[in-house]
Amino acid sequence: MQVYCTDGTVFRCRSFEVAEYGVHLYGTPPDADEERYAGDPEQVGFVPHDRLWYVLPEGVISAAIQPAQPQPAAAPETQPQRPQPPTARNR
Structure with missing residues (x-):
């Protein structure tokens, strides 16, 4: 089977x-201790539901x-700009 993740x-x-x-x-990759998983498949991975796209x-x-x-990534929120006190130029 082929497992496709969202990334x-x-x-x-x-x-x-x-x-x-x-x-x-589950899979059966080569294992030095062949009796370790005799009869049971060896778990080779885990994918959370929100990361899984397909299994074909x-x-x-x-x-x-x-x-x-x-x-x-979401842009960090910026602080709203405060109005500047009036100066001689912007009056």
């Missing part, structure tokens, strides 16, 4: 499971997949 990150996993706060991703099966390619561009 444009794409990676692979073998299976996934939807949880309360996101999606758990291997071999499916969508031309419509164009993750949203990250939103620019």
Whole structure:
């Protein structure tokens, strides 16, 4: 499966499971201790729901997949300018 995130990150996993706060991703990467995960898939990642764009099966390619561009940081709020006291020039 291919996992597409909203920031444009794409990676692979073998299976996934939807949880309360996101999606758990499972795979079987090489592991030195082969008995460690005997029979159980190894969790290889987690993506929060608000960062997940798509999870597609291997071999499916969508031309419509164009993750949203990250939103620019909000500009810091500026203090409102105080009116200047009258001077000889602006009277």
